[in-house]
Every structure is written in structure tokens, then in C-alpha cells.
Amino acid sequence: MSIAQLDKRELILFDLDGTLVDSASDLYRAMNMSLNVLQLPFVTEEQVRVWIGKGSSKFCESVLLHLTGSLDPAQHQELLNTFLEVYNADPCVDTVPFPGIIEFLQWGKAQGKKLICVTNKPEQPARSILDILDMAKYFDDTIGGDRFTERKPDPRQLLHCVEHYAVSKEQVLMIGDSVNDVEAARRAGIDCIVVSYGYNHGENIADSHPQEIVDDLRELLA
DSSP states (O other), rough: OOOGGGGGGGGEEEEEEETTOOHHHHHHHHHHHHHTTTTTTOHHHHHHHOOOOOHHHHHHHHHHHOOOOOOHHHHHHHHHHHHHHHHHHSOOOOOOEOTTHHHHHHHHTTTTTTEEEEEESSHHHHHHHHHTTTOOGGGEEEEEETTSOOOOOSHHHHHHHHHHTOOGGGGEEEEESHHHHHHHHHHOOOEEEEESSOTTTTOOGGGGSSSSSSSOGGGGGO
């Protein structure tokens, strides 16, 4: 028995990177362009897939720790500023929705559900990606990691949605791909389903004991 119970949900919250879209190749491209500006060695796409998902600052931190073995605050700020400039200018070259996502969003919209994208990515590139992929029309809001001072795994973004749309927590479902999503939902008191294909910092998502794991969101519609 799935915990989805979609008929009773009014609000469905989605993580972006690793859940809705596969954006790793664009993050990888932008990071290496940024490292080139700073005259630092390049990283691989496999490494990038492990490091993403906790926001841009953490991503830059992981890259510098790997490349230099330490974290110089000035260098971190320089890489972060460069990366955001490069990535925000062109965040959606090779980024694509994962299989089943569009069908699930179409179903949600047809059912009159409120669909919200809740991501740790800054809001501007998040909105750009959804616009370019013609996915923005499905969402009532996109809440980036820079809207509040807290971001996932803090429950602030999720609790804002509960309050703003005046629903009970039982009417809300979170769909994500990482321990950040599981932890944020747990702390918010909201049910959470994770996808098996996302980015979870190189760890098996099952290790964070999510309530349910699916390989494709279409399984929830069956």
C-alpha cells in the first residue's frame, strides 16, 4: 500500500534537481567553466553528481576541498560568485525532465492539485529551467533556496507552503530524491516519497529510511 494516497493530497511539493530534472551535466559544465576562470583543475561529471543537491555554496565547498584539501573563504566566495554567474546565464542546455515526470505533473494539474517546486537551488535559475522546459505552467510556485534564510533539511520552505495554502499536513506530500528531502519532510511532519534515480551525495537513499521509494512517479498513478 503506497503512502501516496493522492486522492487526499491538496498540495504536492517537488524537489527539482535529481527529482524533476537531470541537471548534473549543466552543473558540471558550469563548474568546469568557473574553475577555468580561477585557473584550477577540472572535475568529472561523476564527482559532480555526488556533490550537488545541498545548494550552490556547499557544491563549491565540496569542489574546493577535493581540489585543494582546504577551504579558503576568499577563494570559496570567488568560485561561488563565478559559478552562479556562469550557471545562471545558461542553466538549461542539457537539462531534461526525468521519465514519467511530465505525465505525473499533467495528472496533478488535471486533478486540481496545487504543485510547488521546493529546491535548494537559487530561485532564478530554478525558474529559468522550468520555463525553458515548458514545465513552469504546472507549478503554483517555485521556492528557491534563497527565499528564506533556511533551506532543506530545515523544514521552513515546507512549513511555509502548509501555512500559505492553509492546508493540513495530512493533505501535503513531498516528493524528493535525497536525505535533505527526507529530513525536511520528517521535521515538518509531512509524508515523503523519494525517487531511486536522483542525487543523494553518493549514498544509497534507502540508508536514510524514507517512507517509500519509487523508480518512476507513474507508479503512483497505477
